[in-house]
Amino acid sequence: MTNPWTDIKNTDLVVIMGGNAAEAHPCGFKWVTEAKANRGAKLIVVDPRFTRSASVADYYAPIRQGTDIAFLLGVINYCIANDKVQWDYTKTFTNASYLVKDGFEYADGLFSGYDESKRDYDNETWEYQVGPDGYALVDETLQHPRCVWNLLKQHVAQYTTEMVERICGTPKDKFLTVAQMIAECSSPTKAMTSMYALGWTQHSKGAQNIRTMAMLQLILGNIGIRGGGMNALRGHSNIQGLTDIGLLSNMLPGYMNLPVDSETSFDRYMSTRAYKPLRPGQTSYWQNYRKFFVSLMKAMYGSAATLENDWAYDYLPKLDVGNYDILRAFELMKQGKMNLYFCQGFNPLQAFPNKAKLAEGLSKLKLLVVMDPLQTETARFWENHGLYNDAATAKIKTEVIQFPTTCFAEDEGSLVNSGRWLQWHWSGGTPPGEAHTDAWIMAQIFVRLRELYRKEGGAFPDPILNLNWSYADPGEPTPEELAKEMNGYALADVADPANPSRKVFQRGKQLSGFGDYQDDGSTAGGCWIFAGSFTEAGNMMARRDNSDPDDTGMYLNWSFAWPANRRILYNRASCDLDGKPWDPSRKLLEWDGAKWSGYDVPDIAPTAKPRDVGPYIMNAEGVGRLFVRGMMRDGPFPTHYEPFESPILNPVAPKIRGNPASRVFADDWKQFADIGSPAFPYAATSYRLTEHFHYWTKNNHVNAVLQPESFVEISVELAEEKGIVKGGWVRVWSMRGELFAKAVVTKRIKPMICDGKTVHIVGIPIHWGFVGAARKGFPANVLTPFVGDANIETPEFKAFMVNIESSSGPVA
Amino acid sequence: MTAPREHGAPADIQSGDAVSGTHPVQVHRYKAAARINHWITAASLILLAVSGMSLFTPNLFFLTGLFSGGQWTRTIHPWIGLVLFFSFSLLFVRFWRANLPVQADRTWLAKIGDVLRNRDDDLPELGKYNAGQKFVFWSMSALILVLISTGIVIWDQYFSPFTTIEVKRLAVLAHALAAIFAICVWIIHVYAAIWVKGTFSAMTHGVVTGGWAWRHHRKWLRELVVKVDGSKAAEIPHPHSATGPSSSPRRPS
Amino acid sequence: MFPPIPNASVAGEASRPRFSERDLVRRSASEVALPTTRLTEIAKLIDVTKCIGCKACQSACLEWNNLHEDIGYNHGVYDNPMDLTPNTFTLMRFTEWDNPESGHLEWLIRKDGCMHCADPGCLKACPSPGAIVQYSNGIVDFFHENCIGCGYCIKGCPFNIPRISKTDHTAYKCTLCSDRIAVGQGPACQKACPTQAIVFGTKDEMKAWAEFRIKDLKSRGFEHAGLYDPPGVGGTHVMYVLHHADKPSLYAGLPDDPSISRVVKVWKGVTKYFGMALMGAAALAGLAHYAVAGPNKVTEEDEDSAGSLATGRDLQPPRGHA
């Protein structure tokens, strides 16, 4: 989230699209009801189903899953056509005026530079025109035919109301009502917030779904302001934190990334990370990359990371492919190329697509290690549960070790919420039986492994032997030790560059913020964006002062928010070019002639003059990007692609199937239903219910009572067509598997007309499995396709094709 | 239960009804089985009245103490109800013929004033039962039918799913009213037995004196005597015979 | 937002119940001495228009009251369990309604449970002294040690709320978390409610809050929005804000104009007196008659006549044949 949960109360319009906040985030949704009750705010829900969010919405519009980009580009088109643009914001705070290279073009669903054999682009032309001074060329008048604004206009022109209806199945009048309500927020005094979640991410073009709304929010001037923003409602209590700390195949902590094979040396690696400003006088914060990187390597490898060995650059593994995400990992498993696998509080057999393929992969492992507070299907993938899990137990040679871990109530530390708040919590209960914390388990494994390498030597032992593990008890680092290390600390006395006699800080002291980070090895810091969370002043994450001057919803003294305790990202954009708030009634910051001050921590240097520095300092341009250059694999502009399994051909690019830049493994192609296949005529989508959390709460008796048994949701029309009765059993099957469930026949789902064809929706909640308190059932992933988003490989759980029939139920 | 009678025998003579002895005459009115049946019915009716009334009005809730508390009272009341129902059903089968109304009942009712004033002289000769007794018999039959059916409806422990709350409300009201009337009828029944001397022995020993029969049920007595004269000797109970009919009386000492 | 009630204190002193038997205004099948000072009337306000049907209230109720509900089945709807039970004091009821005026589908979700009537039908019907009580703050509570499980409360309730447990054979329903309210907390369901569709306070505060909500709803085109505080039962201490207050029954059969059934009133009222009177009269009539007319005795003549009839000597013709 760019904004905190509590800020949603400041909005005028909430758009819930690609999510279902009322059901998935009820307590955060409270702030939507507050905005409605106190500001007269409106709520729009756009979803294939009339959800619980829709039940309290002012307006609901149906949409076929997987067509959000068409819908939103349609809205952008509407705003441009009707002059509903926050012009000052768009001209000064976005790259609308930037000129794009002449080679760049879009035609028939493809951008320039596509290579079908690689399913990838050569994005060399997706760049700005750069002048002799090395700065990007711009045309403030927006007249130049190659300026981003005109290219965008041209790009969205085809997404007319008719085209939107044809693709999305959203009736024209409903789309127009939504477009009008959104367009109103182009006024500087009107704010709109976007609340989304997996409904946008779990598509083969998930990242572009979100980008499209971000673009819309930019031209409406809604980023950086109170009541605005792009609010990703993260699904798990600390998934934000794990992403921040870079527990991903291609990441380093703080959104730095791992080197790739071509980056043969540290200098080569840094050469692509100079982040020189693209406009005169602009701040480009990533210019500090080296400081963050060196400090990380000092935290990781201590004295073993030196200037001489490029700060142990070679200790880092290099990537030969984009990333080793979950899909690739299980593909490798299936190919028998994976021997050991660890699942820490994770249930992939339920959570990843195509259960049959997952089970096959797990069966080829030598050793599977599961650490979890609860029983999981993954740990028991070898157990035969008839139809529910028809494993050939005796044939499965995988050895499985299952460790009991503590849960939230029994451990101490910090979690990062959607609003980037790092909240510390304390242990309130004694762990059951022999359960241990995950940190203890990891430490125990590490000290044993290190000991083996110390004794026996072996393949490149250096990073293991030299890993900085200087904890009081190497067998169990304390949360405090680890938190302090992530914050960063001084390895040497550091003098103030301005006045060398004055020490900025002393050896061994905690750093006060990432501004203190050095690139000469004098500071160590495990996660630069967390700098400031645990300073000499103490544990900032443990702060619990809920005072909120003037009820802005910022709560600056409650816990700590990264970066730098900032509550709203890009908050400088809440003011006009001269530093005055766009909406005085919603003041966040203000330039008082000498400095920025207000209710939040400024996103730029407190003394940076308004007209000198743009608000988007993490971009070399200093502005928001309507045109994203080469930074996304599937194009600098979003464009509509059908899901890989779809009821119709792509109306805007009939030749293109799915996302042309998505990676698809050979065997998985064979398991896709053909476009419009009569064998799989119904458009399915999977989702969560408010009574359950993923595959955890089926272990909870109370939640099992509230939603005891698996079901699928279909329209009254489809039920009649297929002779399915409310509460009766149905069988649902796809190219990859089948499930049995009860039928919830509802008016809340209605068939839609897409490209002249009636499309029926089948809704499939994901929560059931073969362990736990709830009734045995099938997880949705027995059906889902094994393909991910072109940029980050998020599986396409939200749009696939199935067939359905009335059934007598599972005969196990 | 009535024994097969030869063709044309009066309806109000039941198996075991017989005259024995000469002076004093003894008339066998109820044989043991009928008496046991009656007393089971009587006992359950009394228990039901007590437990029922304890739940009917707070002033009598203390009576639940007799059944070791409200929970137990609530639990056993319906079971006793079943006992009453089946036990009374037997009585019904025994007595319904003898309680069929006849012409004389009208005359008797017309002279109800004399009855109450104990002026029996010019009342019609009656069969085994007078109209009053018949009223008790038939009203009890009807009320018990109402009580059992409404009782089942409000027996939540087993039958709550089968009726709506509205029906249950009507049932509980009907049950209460029927119970009230049943208790009144019972009072009349008991009082009559106290008022009309010589009645109790009918239900204690099964025997009434000839005089009692002569006074209150002369027609019935005559029928019995006629039966004695005009039928097989075997049926004449002999006061001195050791092997008389099952209901052979003890001689008053 | 209606400001949250501060976290509870766990210190022994602070958490001593602040009302008790002394504050009873009604006690089933018995009389109570009315308290000299009455407690502030409290109420729970359920704003159906803010409710997202998440069942947090159900969950919190089960947790706080340590209730163990059975795991059921899916019956083709979101409701679960399908009805209130001795362990489910509160239940979300879902209704899909096509609004003929707007042409829009509306998903009406109502939290069902005890309404804590000012004139409680359950208490009126209860035969067991002290099994059901009403405090002067409006809470209607069941005392299980006094409950005999007769189910009269079910017949008395205009909202069909109480349920009899098959295990201990006593009646159960929402207590309004009297144990929490007694220490200045709100009920568990209200504390949990994510959108604060459930708020709790004095009845006056709740009515004022409802007004504030109804204004907002009318501004959004729900011209029939209103407060559900049915006078037929003297008002309730659980009230609803409805978008369609003109049609309460839309919300899974919420009674349009609830009151204690006339049948129950007759049963618990006139019948009781009439019955006792009638029975008494019957007994008295007997006594009186005995006193006046005296016993009806069998005379010696009767015996002789019987004797001669039996021996056939007496040939006196049957009376009436003469």
Place this chain on the structure above:
Amino acid sequence: MSGISRRDFLRTSSAGIAGTTLGAFGFTEVQAAMVAAVKPFHLVNTTETRNTCTYCSVACGIIIYSKGDIRKGEHADIVHIEGDADHPTNRGTLCPKGAALRDIVKSATRLTQPMLRKPGSDKFVPVAWEVALDKIARAMKDDRDANFIAKNADGTTVNRWLTTGFLAASATTNETAYATYKVVRSTGILAFDNQARV
């Protein structure tokens, strides 16, 4: 952070957001002897601990009530979990999952001892921590030594290990995540992922 200082804080801050007048309630004071009627408040004399809901990323503040104080080294048995009214985001509210947190902590399917499933076996058997941990370390070393890629075909140093993968939790603390990160990265594992996408 001791329960006491949190209590003090709760008082002060909750004073800031005075809610219904119910706190005062105009209740008649009653003798302890008279209170038999109302069920006793079952959180009396429990230990409170501030924590955060383990489910979604709204990160609702919760208070864990336990018999026994773990900070005093006592055995702490969790009796109840409820929303923290002082938390800016949830204001004491919880969703149907959060409201039932106690039952996930106490779930019948909670794991309490290390288990091992042998190849081809149809059951888990208990195993000692020491044994299991040694087994894992050994398996890791053998696999890493056998399959570690120090240089790629072009002779570039790549130092990667592709035959072992690690999935990190989504509900562990940052501190656990960081410890995990250090261990996994130092081995050269690339198939390293978290639950961000699912």
